[in-house]
Amino acid sequence: MVVILKEHAEEKKVDQLLGWLELMGVRASIIKGSHTTILGLVGDTSKIDIDSIRAVDIVENVTRVQEPYKNANRKFHPDDSVIDIGALKLGGERFHVISGPCSVESEEQILEVAKRVKAAGATMLRGGAFKPRTSPYAFQGLKAEGIEYLLEAKKITGMPIVTEIMSIAHLDLFEDVDVIQVGARNMQNFELLKELGKSKKPILLKRGLANTLEELLMSAEYIMAGGNPNVILCERGIRTFETFTRNTLDISAVPILKKKSHLPVVVDPSHATGITWLVEPLSKAAVVCGADGLIIEVHNNPAKALSDGPQSLTPDQFDAIMQPLTQLVGYTGRKM
Ligand code: PEP
Numbered sequence: 618m619v620v621i622l623k624e625h626a627e628e629k630k631v632d633q634l635l636g637w638l639e640l641m642g643v644r645a646s647i648i649k650g651s652h653t654t655i656l657g658l659v660g661d662t663s664k665i666d667i668d669s670i671r672a673v674d675i676v677e678n679v680t681r682v683q684e685p686y687k688n689a690n691r692k693f694h695p696d697d698s699v700i701d702i703g704a705l706k707l708g709g710e711r712f713h714v715i716s717g718p719c720s721v722e723s724e725e726q727i728l729e730v731a732k733r734v735k736a737a738g739a740t741m742l743r744g745g746a747f748k749p750r751t752s753p754y755a756f757q758g759l760k761a762e763g764i765e766y767l768l769e770a771k772k773i774t775g776m777p778i779v780t781e782i783m784s785i786a787h788l789d790l791f792e793d794v795d796v797i798q799v800g801a802r803n804m805q806n807f808e809l810l811k812e813l814g815k816s817k818k819p820i821l822l823k824r825g826l827a828n829t830l831e832e833l834l835m836s837a838e839y840i841m842a843g844g845n846p847n848v849i850l851c852e853r854g855i856r857t858f859e860t861f862t863r864n865t866l867d868i869s870a871v872p873i874l875k876k877k878s879h880l881p882v883v884v885d886p887s888h889a890t891g892i893t894w895l896v897e898p899l900s901k902a903a904v905v906c907g908a909d910g911l912i913i914e915v916h917n918n919p920a921k922a923l924s925d926g927p928q929s930l931t932p933d934q935f936d937a938i939m940q941p942l943t944q945l946v947g948y949t950g951r952k953m
């Protein structure tokens with residue numbers, strides 16, 4: 618349920634209303650918009666008589682939110698959410714390209730890639746330290762050592778870092794990580810989501826391989842319901858019958874998520890396609906469809922990469938696609 622308050626509603630009366638709602642067993646999040654204040658109610662609102670709230674003199678309007686996602690719903694928060702990541706803001710007028718290798722493989726490798734992607738215009742560094750691999754015999758990541766190398770690259774380049782968490786047991790290692798990624802395979806690891814809801818760190822939540830957009834929003838809701846509003850949604854392609862690409866980029870996810878939710882949306886054309894040459898056209902599609910950013914895998918030597926080489930751009934290729942992308946971002950009224 619969404620309660621829109623009248624402009625200049627007296628604070629004392631707002632407190633009285635909140636107290637009454639609490640007695641009714643619902644929790645209210647208070648969202649101050651550009652003109653209005655909105656109370657987003659979660660919990661069992663079925664017992665609340667909508668007309669009795671409408672009758673309160675500071676209330677402008679009341680509507681029931683039918684969708685199961687509440688905090689993530691744009692009805693709860695009409696303005697776009699802008700997430701602070703260090704000194705950067707994601708979801709506002711600036712478009713962000715998050716880049717780096719699939720796996721952190723060595724200190725030299727991550728430093729080299731970090732410097733190159735920064736020079737080309739990337740604003741955040743992403744690299745995997747804990748890797749979710751299909752085969753238990755494949756490279757599993759450098760784990761804690763990988764995070765140390767990422768932190769070193771952050772110190773040298775000044776770029777915030779993004780890396781994936783696979784188990785809540787590792788959470789302590791993520792203390793200085795700027796954005797914690799929840800990978801596609803863990804999108805519905807509800808215990809992990811609940812723990813991340815207790816943190817205030819930005820969470821990059823990737824859509825599961827076979828999950829609907831509503832399920833993605835419900836996973837965001839798990840994190841937000843715990844008190845962490847800093848969720849970034851990521852479309853990374855879904856499983857379909859198509860075999861030419863690794864996954865199928867559901868480009869319609871971008872405008873749909875932007876309409877249904879206020880959370881920032883980023884697109885990962887690397888995992889969506891699995892093929893280097895498709896990264897540029899699908900990045901362009903994402904920009905035009907209103908994405909707030911991109912995640913692009915870049916490796917110093919894709920042929921020798923320990924994971925996801927076939928979809929990784931070389932630093933030179935990344936450099937080359939950043940020029941047309943910057944121009945396109947400009948056409949959409951945003952800045953790189
Ligand atoms: C990754 O980001 O390297 C990754 C494993 O992605 P996804 O969870 O989308 O498959």
Ligand code: MN
Nearest residue numbers: 719914924925
């Ligand atoms: Mn990868």
